[in-house]
Amino acid sequence: MTTDLRTAAMDSKAWPFEEARKLLKRYPNGAPPKGHILFETGYGPSGLPHIGTFNEVLRTTMVRRAFETLSDVPTRLVAFSDDMDGLRKVPDNVPNKEMLAANLGKPLTAIPDPFGKFESFAHHNNAMLRDFLDRFGFEYEFMSSTEQYRAGRFDDALRAILRNYDAIMGVMLPTLRAERQATYSPVLPISPKSGIVLQVPVTVIDAENGIVSFEDEGERIEHSILSGGAKLQWKVDWAMRWYALDVDYEMSGKDLIDSVTQASKIVRVLGHRPPETLTYEMFLDEKGEKISKSKGNGLSLEQWLTYGTEESLAFYAYREPKKAKQLHMGVIPRAIDEYWQFRGNYAGQEWPQKLGNPVHHVHNGKVPDEALPVTFGLLLNLASLPGVGDAETLWGFVRRYAPDTSPEKNPALDQLIGYAVAYGRDFVAPTLKRRPPTAMEADALRDLDARLAALAPEAGAEAFQNEVYEAGKAHPFESLRDWFRTLYETLLGSEQGPRMGSFIALYGLENSRKLIAETLDAVESASPAAPTQPAA
Structure with missing residues (x-):
């Protein structure tokens, strides 16, 4: 780590460094007693992972790397799956809904996989999460709630919960409606009869041995909550995890502000310090609604x-x-x-x-050197034109524009060309509708064509762009913006478009003039002429 880099990082206003400096203040004398800083992210595997899940791990990793720039204290990142939760509702985007409905209330690790591939529904979704994270090369440790509970690793923390049961109820009850207060318990015993995660009041019998009593199917029983005999209500469970694992940093969405507040109070009741936190805003779908893993809206x-x-x-x-x-x-x-x-x-x-x-x-400071000779937007405009619907044709235009490029020498460019072809085919081309120009616009297009005809094909993007400007200024458009909109709508069939000089240089002078000719033909005919195959 260079001195200049660390000095700059100490003053950087980039949000990962601002977050990392919270951890420096948390431990001003260096490493905590456990010898490392623990970052955590949580995942509720009741639905399939989505970009919001990835987003939380990514952002947490960015803060982790920023901290490693500022400090030599070791770090760990735990990706924690709440897979002992009882299934509350059947997700919309999975098969075998009847089977899931028959298992409502049971821990996610005790419910068969509706996809028929894994030991349980939770195992399936946990595998999806790990594939998610491994694809991006995240460095993390996966941790299963079920495994931690059943192995007894939370037993000491569960005893602490029972010892402080009344104080925790004092934190939680004021946040609940009256009818919920009557049945609320921080502890959710696993029914020895049905296997369901029970939402019933419990009485602490023996905190040190983890014994509580509750009613199960009409019978009052005593039951140990240790080693997988129970789990905790969400907010209490979160606090218990912070306490048991000694978590130093965890971020969460705006929808969990209340959960963070209550969990922080509870962890203080247990005599521990809550982690540093960041509240992020939610991703929204195209309708402005929150992305939900159960609905499956938004992007995967x-x-x-x-x-x-x-x-x-x-x-x-x-x-x-x-x-x-x-x-x-x-x-x-x-x-x-x-x-x-x-x-x-x-x-x-x-x-x-x-x-x-x-x-x-x-890129964690290791930014690749490869540059692009053209923008993705320009590739997309070109890929959406008639006759340019495959990567080979598009590469033909690019090589003419930038002769020293090739798929072998420019793998990132080759990748983008493939994406441009796919996106243009599926989302742009179906929406394009080239409109006929007005009489004034047609005059301007004829003027532009004449100006382009006077240039050599290899004149270059700047020369083409200058003539585009001059043609627009020579005609009574209210602004050059209106002229550019005319070019986009009449030549490309879109309300927005590329820098025209660059487009002409990439598409080729001859092909660009053919586009103008086809558009002018529309003035004299009821429908546009059939598109001409461009010459790559």
């Missing part, structure tokens, strides 16, 4: 990676964690281009600017 990781890169997803997740952001197909192209824009700036920046650059955190 697989959907994003069909049309965009891993780095673009990490870049999108990094930005402004305290601001709500929509997460749908339409955000992918912009995320890709903005990622590459920040990546292109990184090499020329000094340390303070680098540490504030999102790509530093996406």
Whole structure:
């Protein structure tokens, strides 16, 4: 670690460093007694993992790496699965719903896998989570709630819960409605009769031996909550985990603010300090609704990676964690281009600017050198045109524009071309509708065509862009913005589009003039002429 880097990191306003400095203040004398800083993320495996799950591990990892820039104290990251929870409702996006409905209330690890692949529903979803995280190379330790409870690793903490039972009830009861207060218990015994996670009042009989009593199917029984005989209510369970594992840092969504508050109070009742926390805003779907793993709305990781890169997803997740952001197909192209824009700036920046650059955190300071000769947006505009629906054709245009490129030498560019073809085919091309120009717009297009005809094919993007500007200024558009909108709507069939000089250079002067000719033909015919096959 260089002195300049660590000094810059101490002053950086990038949010991962701001979070990491909380941990430096937490332990001003160096490592805690356990010898490391423990980061935790939680996962409720009642539904399939989604991007929100990935997002939490990613952001926590960014804070972890920022702390490692500031300090030599070792760190660990635990990805904790609450897989002993009772299944409360059947998710919308899974098969065999009748089987799941017949097992409502049982721990997720005691319910058969509706997909028929794993030991239980929780084992299936835990495997999905680990695949999720392994794909991105996260360094983490997976921890199962069921395994921890059953192995007795939480037994000392459970005894502490029973010893402080009345004080914990004093924290929780004021937060509940009157009817819930009458039945609430921090402890949820596992019924020895039905295997269901019971929501019943309990009486502490022997805290040191973990014995409680409760009513189960009409019978009053005494039961040990140790070694898997019970689990805890969510907020108490969270506090117990912080206490038992000595967690130093955990972030959570805005919807869990109350849970963080109550869990923090409970962990103090147990004589321990709650972890440092960050509350992030939620991802929203296209309708502005919260993404839910049970509903399956929003984007899946697989959907994003069909049309965009891993780095673009990490870049999108990094930005402004305290601001709500929509997460749908339409955000992918912009995320890709903005990622590459920040990546292109990184090499020329000094340390303070680098540490504030999102790509530093996406790549943990090891930002690749490869640059792009064209933007993803430009590739997408080109891939959406008639006759340019495959990677080989698109590569033909790119090689003419940037002769020294190839799939072998430019693997990132080759990857983006594949994404552009897929996204253009599935989301852009079906929406394009080239409109006929007005008489004034047609005059401007003829003027532009004449100006382009006077240039050599190899004149370059700047020369083409200058003529685009001059043609627009020569005609009575209210602003050049209206001229560019005309070009996009009449030539490309879209309300938005690329820098036209770059587009002409990439698509080729001859093909671009053919586009103008086809558009002008629409002025004189009821329907546009059949598109001409472009020459790559």
